Amino acid sequence: MKEKRSxxxxxxxxxxxxxxxxPILxxxxxxxxxxxxxxxxxxxTLSLSGWRYFFNPANGALESxxxxxxxxxAVTFITLLISIPAGKAMGLYxxxxxxxxxxxILAPIIIPPLAVTMGIHINFMRLGLADKFIGVILVHLIPTLPYSIRIMTHTFEGISGKFEDQARVLGAGPMQRFWHITLPLISPGLFSAGILVFIISFSQYLLTFLIGGGRIITFTMVLFPLVNSGDRMLSSVYSLVFIAAALIFTLLMERVLVNTEQRKDHFYI
Amino acid sequence: MSRIEIKNLTKKFDSKNILKDLNLNIEQGEMVALLGPSGCGKTTTLKIISGLLDADQGDIKFDGKSVIDLPTEKRGAVLVFQEYLLFPHLNAAENIAFGLKMQGVDKSIRKNRVEELLELVNLPGYQSRYPYELSGGQQQRIALARALAVHPKVLLLDEPISNLDANLREEMRDLIRKIHEEKQMTTIFVTHDREEALLVADKIAVMKDGNLEQVGIPEELYRNPVNRYVADFFGQANYIKISQINKDVFPADKMREYKHKKNKILMLRPEFIHLSKEKLEYNKNILVLKGEIEKRSYAGERIYYQVKVNAVNSSLRVIDFKLSSYDQGSTVYLELPLNKAAYLEN
Incomplete structure:
Protein backbone atom coordinates (compact mmCIF):
# COMPACT_ATOMS: atom_id res chain seq x y z
CA MET A 1 0.00 0.00 0.00
CA LYS A 2 2.65 2.42 1.12
CA GLU A 3 4.86 1.70 -1.84
CA LYS A 4 2.00 2.18 -4.22
CA ARG A 5 1.24 5.56 -2.74
CA SER A 6 4.84 6.67 -3.02
CA PRO A 23 7.97 25.75 -21.17
CA ILE A 24 11.04 27.35 -19.60
CA LEU A 25 13.27 24.90 -21.40
CA THR A 45 21.79 26.96 -35.92
CA LEU A 46 22.44 28.67 -32.63
CA SER A 47 22.90 32.40 -32.33
CA LEU A 48 23.27 35.17 -29.79
CA SER A 49 21.70 37.82 -32.00
CA GLY A 50 18.63 38.08 -29.75
CA TRP A 51 20.82 38.87 -26.75
CA ARG A 52 22.88 41.31 -28.75
CA TYR A 53 19.69 43.10 -29.68
CA PHE A 54 18.57 43.09 -26.07
CA PHE A 55 21.79 44.58 -24.71
CA ASN A 56 22.04 47.20 -27.43
CA PRO A 57 21.25 50.50 -25.65
CA ALA A 58 19.67 51.89 -28.80
CA ASN A 59 16.74 49.47 -28.40
CA GLY A 60 15.93 50.72 -24.86
CA ALA A 61 15.37 47.26 -23.38
CA LEU A 62 17.58 47.80 -20.35
CA GLU A 63 16.16 51.25 -19.76
CA SER A 64 12.62 49.90 -19.76
CA ALA A 74 8.09 51.85 -5.32
CA VAL A 75 4.69 50.15 -5.67
CA THR A 76 5.75 47.31 -3.37
CA PHE A 77 6.99 49.74 -0.74
CA ILE A 78 3.89 51.95 -0.81
CA THR A 79 1.50 48.98 -0.91
CA LEU A 80 3.13 47.30 2.09
CA LEU A 81 3.19 50.59 3.97
CA ILE A 82 -0.57 50.88 3.53
CA SER A 83 -1.25 47.18 4.10
CA ILE A 84 0.39 46.95 7.53
CA PRO A 85 -2.01 49.29 9.36
CA ALA A 86 -4.93 48.18 7.16
CA GLY A 87 -4.21 44.50 7.79
CA LYS A 88 -3.85 45.12 11.51
CA ALA A 89 -7.18 46.93 11.68
CA MET A 90 -8.93 44.23 9.64
CA GLY A 91 -7.25 41.35 11.42
CA LEU A 92 -7.32 42.43 15.06
CA TYR A 93 -10.01 45.02 15.65
CA ILE A 105 -11.08 46.27 -0.36
CA LEU A 106 -11.62 43.33 -2.69
CA ALA A 107 -13.59 45.39 -5.21
CA PRO A 108 -10.64 46.23 -7.50
CA ILE A 109 -10.08 42.52 -8.13
CA ILE A 110 -13.75 41.83 -8.73
CA ILE A 111 -14.41 44.78 -11.05
CA PRO A 112 -12.33 44.66 -14.25
CA PRO A 113 -9.77 47.48 -14.17
CA LEU A 114 -10.65 48.62 -17.66
CA ALA A 115 -14.11 49.62 -16.45
CA VAL A 116 -12.67 52.21 -14.14
CA THR A 117 -9.42 53.14 -15.83
CA MET A 118 -11.06 55.65 -18.16
CA GLY A 119 -12.50 57.56 -15.25
CA ILE A 120 -9.22 57.38 -13.41
CA HIS A 121 -7.42 58.63 -16.48
CA ILE A 122 -9.60 61.72 -16.72
CA ASN A 123 -9.11 62.47 -13.06
CA PHE A 124 -5.37 61.90 -13.28
CA MET A 125 -5.20 64.32 -16.17
CA ARG A 126 -7.03 66.92 -14.12
CA LEU A 127 -4.65 66.38 -11.23
CA GLY A 128 -1.65 66.47 -13.51
CA LEU A 129 -0.71 62.88 -12.76
CA ALA A 130 -1.23 61.43 -16.24
CA ASP A 131 1.81 60.62 -18.36
CA LYS A 132 3.97 60.76 -15.26
CA PHE A 133 6.01 58.27 -13.28
CA ILE A 134 4.10 58.99 -10.07
CA GLY A 135 0.80 58.51 -11.87
CA VAL A 136 1.80 55.04 -13.03
CA ILE A 137 2.95 54.12 -9.52
CA LEU A 138 -0.34 55.30 -8.05
CA VAL A 139 -2.46 53.44 -10.58
CA HIS A 140 -0.55 50.23 -9.91
CA LEU A 141 -1.77 50.40 -6.31
CA ILE A 142 -5.27 49.57 -7.53
CA PRO A 143 -4.63 45.94 -8.50
CA THR A 144 -2.00 45.33 -5.79
CA LEU A 145 -3.65 46.61 -2.60
CA PRO A 146 -6.47 44.04 -2.40
CA TYR A 147 -4.08 41.10 -2.40
CA SER A 148 -1.63 42.66 -0.06
CA ILE A 149 -4.21 43.83 2.50
CA ARG A 150 -5.80 40.40 2.43
CA ILE A 151 -2.50 38.67 3.10
CA MET A 152 -1.64 41.08 5.90
CA THR A 153 -5.10 40.66 7.45
CA HIS A 154 -4.56 36.92 7.70
CA THR A 155 -1.04 37.43 8.99
CA PHE A 156 -2.29 39.61 11.83
CA GLU A 157 -5.11 37.18 12.57
CA GLY A 158 -2.48 34.45 12.83
CA ILE A 159 -0.19 36.20 15.30
CA SER A 160 -3.03 37.93 17.24
CA GLY A 161 -2.38 40.97 19.37
CA LYS A 162 -1.16 38.98 22.32
CA PHE A 163 2.54 39.23 21.61
CA GLU A 164 2.18 43.00 21.50
CA ASP A 165 0.31 42.92 24.81
CA GLN A 166 3.09 40.82 26.29
CA ALA A 167 5.73 43.28 25.05
CA ARG A 168 3.65 46.08 26.47
CA VAL A 169 3.48 44.70 30.00
CA LEU A 170 7.25 44.20 29.81
CA GLY A 171 7.58 47.96 29.30
CA ALA A 172 7.88 48.38 25.52
CA GLY A 173 6.46 51.61 24.06
CA PRO A 174 4.45 51.74 20.80
CA MET A 175 7.44 52.22 18.46
CA GLN A 176 9.50 49.58 20.29
CA ARG A 177 6.63 47.13 20.03
CA PHE A 178 6.39 47.69 16.31
CA TRP A 179 10.11 47.35 15.57
CA HIS A 180 11.00 44.54 17.93
CA ILE A 181 7.84 42.45 17.96
CA THR A 182 5.25 43.19 15.28
CA LEU A 183 7.59 43.72 12.35
CA PRO A 184 9.62 40.52 12.83
CA LEU A 185 6.43 38.52 13.41
CA ILE A 186 4.67 39.77 10.30
CA SER A 187 7.77 39.58 8.09
CA PRO A 188 6.77 36.24 6.49
CA GLY A 189 3.46 37.84 5.49
CA LEU A 190 5.23 40.95 4.22
CA PHE A 191 7.48 38.69 2.16
CA SER A 192 4.57 36.87 0.51
CA ALA A 193 2.66 40.08 -0.10
CA GLY A 194 5.75 41.90 -1.35
CA ILE A 195 6.56 39.31 -4.01
CA LEU A 196 2.99 39.16 -5.21
CA VAL A 197 2.75 42.94 -5.39
CA PHE A 198 6.04 43.27 -7.24
CA ILE A 199 5.04 40.68 -9.81
CA ILE A 200 1.61 42.22 -10.32
CA SER A 201 3.15 45.63 -10.83
CA PHE A 202 5.91 44.21 -13.04
CA SER A 203 3.36 42.51 -15.31
CA GLN A 204 0.98 45.46 -15.68
CA TYR A 205 0.46 46.42 -19.28
CA LEU A 206 -2.87 48.09 -19.76
CA LEU A 207 -2.84 50.42 -16.75
CA THR A 208 0.71 51.54 -17.50
CA PHE A 209 -0.10 52.06 -21.12
CA LEU A 210 -3.16 54.21 -20.44
CA ILE A 211 -1.92 56.29 -17.54
CA GLY A 212 1.68 56.48 -18.75
CA GLY A 213 0.41 57.67 -22.09
CA GLY A 214 3.25 55.99 -23.94
CA ARG A 215 5.84 58.16 -22.22
CA ILE A 216 6.58 55.79 -19.39
CA ILE A 217 8.00 52.74 -21.13
CA THR A 218 8.03 49.66 -18.92
CA PHE A 219 9.40 46.25 -19.76
CA THR A 220 6.01 44.72 -20.57
CA MET A 221 5.37 47.50 -23.04
CA VAL A 222 8.53 46.51 -24.93
CA LEU A 223 7.79 42.80 -24.62
CA PHE A 224 4.18 42.97 -25.76
CA PRO A 225 4.73 44.09 -29.39
CA LEU A 226 7.41 41.41 -29.77
CA VAL A 227 5.08 38.64 -28.69
CA ASN A 228 2.37 40.14 -30.84
CA SER A 229 4.51 40.26 -33.97
CA GLY A 230 5.51 36.62 -33.58
CA ASP A 231 9.24 37.14 -33.19
CA ARG A 232 9.73 34.07 -31.08
CA MET A 233 13.45 34.38 -30.58
CA LEU A 234 13.32 37.94 -29.30
CA SER A 235 10.25 37.43 -27.17
CA SER A 236 11.93 34.39 -25.57
CA VAL A 237 14.94 36.52 -24.65
CA TYR A 238 12.72 39.18 -23.12
CA SER A 239 10.61 36.59 -21.32
CA LEU A 240 13.66 35.00 -19.78
CA VAL A 241 14.83 38.38 -18.52
CA PHE A 242 11.35 38.97 -17.18
CA ILE A 243 11.42 35.71 -15.22
CA ALA A 244 14.96 36.36 -13.99
CA ALA A 245 14.07 39.83 -12.74
CA ALA A 246 11.11 38.52 -10.72
CA LEU A 247 13.21 35.68 -9.36
CA ILE A 248 16.06 37.93 -8.28
CA PHE A 249 13.61 40.24 -6.54
CA THR A 250 12.08 37.26 -4.70
CA LEU A 251 15.46 36.08 -3.48
CA LEU A 252 16.46 39.55 -2.35
CA MET A 253 13.20 40.00 -0.45
CA GLU A 254 13.67 36.68 1.28
CA ARG A 255 17.16 37.69 2.37
CA VAL A 256 15.93 40.95 3.83
CA LEU A 257 12.69 39.83 5.43
CA VAL A 258 12.80 36.24 6.50
CA ASN A 259 14.73 35.35 9.59
CA THR A 260 16.25 31.86 9.26
CA GLU A 261 15.16 30.85 12.76
CA GLN A 262 11.61 31.85 12.06
CA ARG A 263 11.33 29.49 9.13
CA LYS A 264 11.28 26.58 11.57
CA ASP A 265 8.55 28.08 13.66
CA HIS A 266 4.90 27.26 13.25
CA PHE A 267 4.09 30.91 12.63
CA TYR A 268 5.92 30.83 9.35
CA ILE A 269 3.41 31.17 6.58
CA MET B 1 7.57 45.04 45.02
CA SER B 2 4.67 47.06 46.17
CA ARG B 3 1.61 47.09 48.31
CA ILE B 4 -1.46 46.93 46.11
CA GLU B 5 -4.85 48.41 46.84
CA ILE B 6 -7.78 47.73 44.58
CA LYS B 7 -10.76 49.95 45.28
CA ASN B 8 -14.34 49.63 44.00
CA LEU B 9 -13.22 48.14 40.71
CA THR B 10 -16.11 47.83 38.26
CA LYS B 11 -16.08 46.57 34.70
CA LYS B 12 -18.87 45.93 32.24
CA PHE B 13 -18.78 44.21 28.86
CA ASP B 14 -21.86 44.91 26.76
CA SER B 15 -23.83 45.93 29.85
CA LYS B 16 -22.95 42.64 31.53
CA ASN B 17 -21.24 43.12 34.87
CA ILE B 18 -17.91 41.35 34.89
CA LEU B 19 -16.61 42.99 38.04
CA LYS B 20 -18.82 44.50 40.70
CA ASP B 21 -17.24 46.88 43.16
CA LEU B 22 -14.19 44.76 43.84
CA ASN B 23 -12.03 45.65 46.83
CA LEU B 24 -8.79 43.89 47.65
CA ASN B 25 -5.63 44.80 49.54
CA ILE B 26 -2.41 42.95 49.00
CA GLU B 27 0.54 43.48 51.29
CA GLN B 28 4.06 43.91 50.02
CA GLY B 29 5.69 40.58 49.22
CA GLU B 30 2.47 38.65 49.56
CA MET B 31 1.27 35.96 47.20
CA VAL B 32 -2.45 36.05 46.60
CA ALA B 33 -4.50 33.61 44.57
CA LEU B 34 -7.65 34.78 42.80
CA LEU B 35 -9.72 31.63 42.84
CA GLY B 36 -12.96 31.01 41.05
CA PRO B 37 -14.66 29.18 38.19
CA SER B 38 -14.11 30.39 34.63
CA GLY B 39 -16.01 33.52 33.80
CA CYS B 40 -15.95 34.87 37.34
CA GLY B 41 -13.84 37.86 36.33
CA LYS B 42 -10.47 36.81 37.69
CA THR B 43 -8.51 37.19 34.45
CA THR B 44 -10.28 40.49 33.79
CA THR B 45 -9.04 41.67 37.18
CA LEU B 46 -5.46 40.77 36.23
CA LYS B 47 -5.75 42.57 32.92
CA ILE B 48 -7.08 45.69 34.60
CA ILE B 49 -4.24 45.65 37.13
CA SER B 50 -1.72 45.32 34.30
CA GLY B 51 -3.45 48.11 32.38
CA LEU B 52 -4.31 46.06 29.30
CA LEU B 53 -7.98 46.68 30.04
CA ASP B 54 -9.52 49.89 31.32
CA ALA B 55 -11.78 49.79 34.34
CA ASP B 56 -15.16 51.52 34.16
CA GLN B 57 -14.87 52.67 37.74
CA GLY B 58 -12.57 52.30 40.70
CA ASP B 59 -8.94 52.80 41.45
CA ILE B 60 -5.75 50.79 41.73
CA LYS B 61 -2.90 51.97 43.92
CA PHE B 62 0.67 50.71 44.05
CA ASP B 63 2.27 51.82 47.34
CA GLY B 64 -0.48 54.37 47.87
CA LYS B 65 -0.08 55.97 44.44
CA SER B 66 -2.87 55.67 41.91
CA VAL B 67 -1.75 53.94 38.70
CA ILE B 68 -5.11 53.73 36.98
CA ASP B 69 -4.16 56.46 34.49
CA LEU B 70 -0.69 55.13 33.76
CA PRO B 71 -0.29 53.28 30.44
CA THR B 72 0.57 49.59 30.71
CA GLU B 73 4.20 50.01 29.69
CA LYS B 74 4.87 52.45 32.54
CA ARG B 75 2.97 50.60 35.24
CA GLY B 76 5.48 47.92 36.17
CA ALA B 77 2.86 45.21 36.63
CA VAL B 78 4.10 42.29 34.56
CA LEU B 79 1.55 39.76 33.38
CA VAL B 80 2.59 36.23 32.45
CA PHE B 81 -0.06 34.91 30.09
CA GLN B 82 -1.51 31.44 30.23
CA GLU B 83 -0.04 30.64 26.79
CA TYR B 84 3.48 31.82 27.84
CA LEU B 85 3.77 33.89 24.63
CA LEU B 86 7.52 33.68 24.21
CA PHE B 87 8.51 35.80 21.23
CA PRO B 88 9.11 33.14 18.55
CA HIS B 89 11.80 35.08 16.70
CA LEU B 90 13.97 35.58 19.79
CA ASN B 91 15.97 32.97 21.68
CA ALA B 92 15.64 32.36 25.41
CA ALA B 93 18.27 34.93 26.38
CA GLU B 94 16.78 37.59 24.10
CA ASN B 95 13.31 36.82 25.40
CA ILE B 96 14.39 37.20 29.02
CA ALA B 97 16.38 40.35 28.31
CA PHE B 98 13.61 41.92 26.21
CA GLY B 99 12.24 44.22 28.91
CA LEU B 100 15.73 45.33 29.95
CA LYS B 101 16.69 46.03 26.34
CA MET B 102 13.62 48.22 25.96
CA GLN B 103 14.72 50.16 29.03
CA GLY B 104 18.12 50.65 27.41
CA VAL B 105 20.01 48.59 29.96
CA ASP B 106 23.64 47.88 29.10
CA LYS B 107 24.37 44.67 27.21
CA SER B 108 26.78 43.21 29.79
CA ILE B 109 24.31 43.82 32.62
CA ARG B 110 21.61 42.13 30.54
CA LYS B 111 23.82 39.14 29.99
CA ASN B 112 24.49 38.72 33.70
CA ARG B 113 20.84 39.11 34.57
CA VAL B 114 19.84 36.47 32.00
CA GLU B 115 22.38 34.07 33.45
CA GLU B 116 21.18 34.68 36.99
CA LEU B 117 17.52 34.20 36.03
CA LEU B 118 18.13 31.03 34.03
CA GLU B 119 19.85 29.70 37.13
CA LEU B 120 16.82 30.66 39.20
CA VAL B 121 14.36 28.80 36.96
CA ASN B 122 16.65 25.75 36.73
CA LEU B 123 17.50 26.15 33.04
CA PRO B 124 21.18 27.15 33.08
CA GLY B 125 22.85 27.18 29.67
CA TYR B 126 19.59 27.54 27.74
CA GLN B 127 20.47 31.04 26.44
CA SER B 128 20.53 30.23 22.74
CA ARG B 129 17.50 27.93 22.59
CA TYR B 130 14.55 29.11 20.55
CA PRO B 131 10.98 28.76 21.85
CA TYR B 132 10.12 25.99 19.38
CA GLU B 133 12.98 23.94 20.84
CA LEU B 134 11.54 24.11 24.36
CA SER B 135 8.87 22.00 26.05
CA GLY B 136 5.77 23.58 27.56
CA GLY B 137 7.21 23.51 31.06
CA GLN B 138 10.48 25.06 29.90
CA GLN B 139 8.65 27.78 27.99
CA GLN B 140 6.65 28.54 31.11
CA ARG B 141 9.82 28.92 33.14
CA ILE B 142 11.44 31.20 30.54
CA ALA B 143 8.26 33.29 30.53
CA LEU B 144 8.53 33.56 34.31
CA ALA B 145 12.20 34.58 34.09
CA ARG B 146 11.34 37.15 31.44
CA ALA B 147 8.75 38.70 33.74
CA LEU B 148 11.13 38.76 36.72
CA ALA B 149 13.92 40.33 34.66
CA VAL B 150 12.40 43.81 34.76
CA HIS B 151 11.99 43.83 38.56
CA PRO B 152 8.24 44.23 38.43
CA LYS B 153 6.30 46.02 41.15
CA VAL B 154 3.82 43.19 41.02
CA LEU B 155 3.92 39.88 39.22
CA LEU B 156 0.65 38.72 37.68
CA LEU B 157 0.31 35.07 36.70
CA ASP B 158 -2.67 33.89 34.64
CA GLU B 159 -3.31 30.19 35.31
CA PRO B 160 0.42 29.47 35.55
CA ILE B 161 0.07 25.76 36.18
CA SER B 162 -3.12 24.54 34.54
CA ASN B 163 -1.62 24.28 31.03
CA LEU B 164 1.02 21.83 32.18
CA ASP B 165 0.95 18.04 32.36
CA ALA B 166 0.08 16.59 35.73
CA ASN B 167 3.64 15.49 36.50
CA LEU B 168 5.03 18.95 35.76
CA ARG B 169 2.52 20.73 37.92
CA GLU B 170 4.09 19.89 41.22
CA GLU B 171 7.50 20.97 39.94
CA MET B 172 6.13 24.28 38.71
CA ARG B 173 4.24 24.83 41.94
CA ASP B 174 7.40 24.35 43.95
CA LEU B 175 9.33 26.63 41.62
CA ILE B 176 6.79 29.44 41.89
CA ARG B 177 6.81 29.07 45.66
CA LYS B 178 10.63 28.97 45.78
CA ILE B 179 10.99 32.08 43.61
CA HIS B 180 8.42 33.85 45.71
CA GLU B 181 10.24 33.08 48.92
CA GLU B 182 13.60 34.08 47.43
CA LYS B 183 12.50 37.29 45.77
CA GLN B 184 9.64 38.32 48.09
CA MET B 185 7.76 39.45 45.02
CA THR B 186 4.22 40.74 45.39
CA THR B 187 2.35 38.22 43.29
CA ILE B 188 -1.23 37.77 42.19
CA PHE B 189 -2.09 34.57 40.44
CA VAL B 190 -5.30 33.39 38.92
CA THR B 191 -6.48 29.81 39.14
CA HIS B 192 -9.61 27.72 39.04
CA ASP B 193 -7.92 24.87 40.89
CA ARG B 194 -8.50 24.99 44.62
CA GLU B 195 -5.63 22.68 45.49
CA GLU B 196 -3.23 24.84 43.51
CA ALA B 197 -4.44 27.89 45.41
CA LEU B 198 -4.24 26.17 48.79
CA LEU B 199 -0.72 24.88 48.18
CA VAL B 200 0.86 27.95 46.64
CA ALA B 201 -0.79 31.09 47.96
CA ASP B 202 -0.30 32.99 51.20
CA LYS B 203 -3.80 34.33 50.88
CA ILE B 204 -6.73 33.30 48.74
CA ALA B 205 -9.42 35.55 47.34
CA VAL B 206 -12.48 33.55 46.28
CA MET B 207 -14.42 35.12 43.43
CA LYS B 208 -17.88 34.45 42.10
CA ASP B 209 -19.68 36.36 39.32
CA GLY B 210 -17.44 39.39 39.65
CA ASN B 211 -17.74 39.56 43.41
CA LEU B 212 -15.17 38.79 46.03
CA GLU B 213 -16.78 36.24 48.33
CA GLN B 214 -14.04 35.91 50.91
CA VAL B 215 -10.36 36.69 51.38
CA GLY B 216 -8.22 34.84 53.84
CA ILE B 217 -5.41 32.43 54.56
CA PRO B 218 -6.05 28.92 53.22
CA GLU B 219 -6.90 27.43 56.60
CA GLU B 220 -9.40 30.14 57.37
CA LEU B 221 -11.23 29.55 54.09
CA TYR B 222 -11.39 25.85 54.74
CA ARG B 223 -12.42 26.03 58.37
CA ASN B 224 -14.42 29.25 58.47
CA PRO B 225 -16.02 29.97 55.13
CA VAL B 226 -18.47 32.85 55.14
CA ASN B 227 -21.03 31.12 52.99
CA ARG B 228 -21.97 27.84 51.40
CA TYR B 229 -20.34 28.80 48.08
CA VAL B 230 -16.91 29.15 49.66
CA ALA B 231 -17.49 26.11 51.87
CA ASP B 232 -18.36 23.93 48.87
CA PHE B 233 -15.47 25.28 46.84
CA PHE B 234 -12.95 23.98 49.34
CA GLY B 235 -14.35 20.51 49.76
CA GLN B 236 -17.18 18.47 51.18
CA ALA B 237 -19.20 19.91 54.01
CA ASN B 238 -22.10 19.01 56.28
CA TYR B 239 -24.75 21.65 56.79
CA ILE B 240 -27.16 21.60 59.70
CA LYS B 241 -29.84 24.23 60.19
CA ILE B 242 -29.57 25.31 63.80
CA SER B 243 -33.30 25.81 64.07
CA GLN B 244 -33.78 22.17 63.16
CA ILE B 245 -31.60 20.75 65.88
CA ASN B 246 -33.67 19.07 68.54
CA LYS B 247 -33.32 20.81 71.88
CA ASP B 248 -32.76 17.59 73.75
CA VAL B 249 -29.48 16.82 72.07
CA PHE B 250 -27.96 20.22 72.63
CA PRO B 251 -25.26 20.72 75.22
CA ALA B 252 -27.04 22.84 77.85
CA ASP B 253 -24.27 25.41 78.14
CA LYS B 254 -24.46 26.19 74.46
CA MET B 255 -28.15 26.85 74.50
CA ARG B 256 -27.87 30.55 75.29
CA GLU B 257 -25.22 31.09 72.65
CA TYR B 258 -27.23 29.32 70.02
CA LYS B 259 -30.28 31.44 70.63
CA HIS B 260 -28.55 34.24 68.70
CA LYS B 261 -27.68 31.89 65.92
CA LYS B 262 -31.13 30.57 65.34
CA ASN B 263 -31.16 31.58 61.68
CA LYS B 264 -27.69 30.34 60.91
CA ILE B 265 -26.37 27.12 59.47
CA LEU B 266 -23.76 25.05 61.20
CA MET B 267 -21.03 23.83 58.80
CA LEU B 268 -18.67 21.04 59.72
CA ARG B 269 -16.16 19.24 57.50
CA PRO B 270 -16.72 15.45 57.33
CA GLU B 271 -13.28 14.52 58.68
CA PHE B 272 -13.93 16.35 61.97
CA ILE B 273 -16.88 14.15 62.89
CA HIS B 274 -16.01 11.18 65.05
CA LEU B 275 -18.05 8.00 65.11
CA SER B 276 -18.49 5.93 68.22
CA LYS B 277 -20.48 2.91 69.39
CA GLU B 278 -20.93 4.29 72.90
CA LYS B 279 -22.63 7.49 73.75
CA LEU B 280 -20.06 9.99 74.93
CA GLU B 281 -20.28 11.48 78.39
CA TYR B 282 -21.47 15.02 78.56
CA ASN B 283 -19.02 17.56 77.07
CA LYS B 284 -20.14 21.10 76.43
CA ASN B 285 -18.04 21.43 73.29
CA ILE B 286 -19.28 18.31 71.61
CA LEU B 287 -22.66 17.79 70.13
CA VAL B 288 -23.61 14.13 70.20
CA LEU B 289 -26.15 12.85 67.71
CA LYS B 290 -27.54 9.40 67.22
CA GLY B 291 -27.52 8.07 63.69
CA GLU B 292 -27.79 5.07 61.48
CA ILE B 293 -25.15 4.14 58.86
CA GLU B 294 -26.68 4.46 55.42
CA LYS B 295 -23.68 3.84 53.26
CA ARG B 296 -20.10 2.82 53.72
CA SER B 297 -17.40 3.29 51.04
CA TYR B 298 -13.91 1.97 51.57
CA ALA B 299 -11.15 4.11 50.01
CA GLY B 300 -7.88 2.69 51.27
CA GLU B 301 -6.52 4.87 54.02
CA ARG B 302 -9.95 6.29 54.77
CA ILE B 303 -13.58 5.25 54.84
CA TYR B 304 -16.50 7.39 53.73
CA TYR B 305 -19.72 7.05 55.68
CA GLN B 306 -23.11 8.48 55.08
CA VAL B 307 -25.07 8.58 58.31
CA LYS B 308 -28.77 9.28 58.64
CA VAL B 309 -29.49 11.48 61.65
CA ASN B 310 -33.12 11.80 62.62
CA ALA B 311 -32.53 14.58 65.15
CA VAL B 312 -31.51 16.98 62.37
CA ASN B 313 -33.55 15.38 59.66
CA SER B 314 -30.72 14.80 57.22
CA SER B 315 -27.79 12.61 56.24
CA LEU B 316 -24.32 13.62 57.33
CA ARG B 317 -21.03 12.71 55.66
CA VAL B 318 -18.21 11.39 57.76
CA ILE B 319 -14.65 10.61 56.74
CA ASP B 320 -13.01 8.18 59.09
CA PHE B 321 -9.25 7.65 59.09
CA LYS B 322 -9.25 5.12 61.91
CA LEU B 323 -10.55 2.38 59.64
CA SER B 324 -13.33 1.52 62.05
CA SER B 325 -15.83 -0.83 60.58
CA TYR B 326 -19.45 0.00 61.15
CA ASP B 327 -21.80 -2.02 59.04
CA GLN B 328 -24.57 -0.60 57.03
CA GLY B 329 -27.68 -0.19 59.14
CA SER B 330 -25.89 -0.19 62.48
CA THR B 331 -26.52 2.52 65.03
CA VAL B 332 -23.72 4.91 65.90
CA TYR B 333 -23.16 8.09 67.85
CA LEU B 334 -21.72 11.03 65.94
CA GLU B 335 -19.53 13.39 67.91
CA LEU B 336 -19.51 16.88 66.38
CA PRO B 337 -16.76 19.11 67.83
CA LEU B 338 -18.41 22.52 67.97
CA ASN B 339 -15.13 24.44 68.16
CA LYS B 340 -14.35 23.24 64.63
CA ALA B 341 -17.68 24.27 63.22
CA ALA B 342 -18.42 27.41 61.24
CA TYR B 343 -21.73 29.30 61.33
CA LEU B 344 -22.96 30.50 57.99
CA GLU B 345 -25.75 32.83 57.03
CA ASN B 346 -28.80 30.96 55.89
Missing part, protein backbone atom coordinates in the same frame (compact mmCIF):
# COMPACT_ATOMS: atom_id res chain seq x y z
CA UNK A 7 4.86 5.68 -6.69
CA UNK A 8 1.84 7.91 -7.34
CA UNK A 9 3.57 10.62 -5.41
CA UNK A 10 6.70 10.38 -7.51
CA UNK A 11 4.73 10.31 -10.76
CA UNK A 12 2.75 13.39 -9.82
CA UNK A 13 5.85 15.25 -8.71
CA UNK A 14 7.58 14.56 -12.03
CA UNK A 15 4.47 15.51 -13.94
CA UNK A 16 4.34 18.83 -12.11
CA UNK A 17 8.04 19.52 -12.62
CA UNK A 18 7.65 18.75 -16.29
CA UNK A 19 4.65 21.05 -16.60
CA UNK A 20 6.60 23.93 -15.12
CA UNK A 21 10.04 23.19 -16.50
CA UNK A 22 9.22 22.31 -20.06
CA UNK A 26 11.57 25.82 -24.67
CA UNK A 27 12.14 29.47 -23.90
CA UNK A 28 15.83 28.76 -23.40
CA UNK A 29 16.12 26.98 -26.70
CA UNK A 30 14.24 29.69 -28.54
CA UNK A 31 16.35 32.44 -26.96
CA UNK A 32 19.56 30.98 -28.35
CA UNK A 33 18.27 29.68 -31.67
CA UNK A 34 19.20 31.01 -35.07
CA UNK A 35 17.34 29.16 -37.80
CA UNK A 36 14.68 26.73 -36.58
CA UNK A 37 12.23 25.65 -39.19
CA UNK A 38 9.59 22.93 -39.33
CA UNK A 39 9.87 19.90 -38.98
CA UNK A 40 13.19 19.98 -37.09
CA UNK A 41 12.99 19.01 -33.44
CA UNK A 42 15.95 21.19 -32.52
CA UNK A 43 17.21 24.49 -33.99
CA UNK A 44 19.50 24.13 -36.99
CA UNK A 65 13.68 47.11 -17.43
CA UNK A 66 15.10 49.68 -15.01
CA UNK A 67 11.86 51.68 -15.23
CA UNK A 68 9.83 48.56 -14.46
CA UNK A 69 12.02 47.62 -11.50
CA UNK A 70 11.93 51.12 -10.03
CA UNK A 71 8.14 51.31 -10.41
CA UNK A 72 7.81 47.79 -9.00
CA UNK A 73 9.90 48.57 -5.94
CA UNK A 94 -13.78 44.88 15.58
CA UNK A 95 -15.54 47.95 14.28
CA UNK A 96 -18.88 48.75 12.69
CA UNK A 97 -18.98 48.27 8.93
CA UNK A 98 -16.04 45.88 8.90
CA UNK A 99 -17.72 43.44 6.51
CA UNK A 100 -18.55 46.18 4.01
CA UNK A 101 -15.00 47.48 4.11
CA UNK A 102 -13.75 43.93 3.54
CA UNK A 103 -15.77 43.72 0.31
CA UNK A 104 -14.74 47.21 -0.76
Missing amino acids: IYKIISIYALVFLFAF LLFIWAFSGRWSWPNLLPQ LATSVIIGI EFPGKEIIKIL
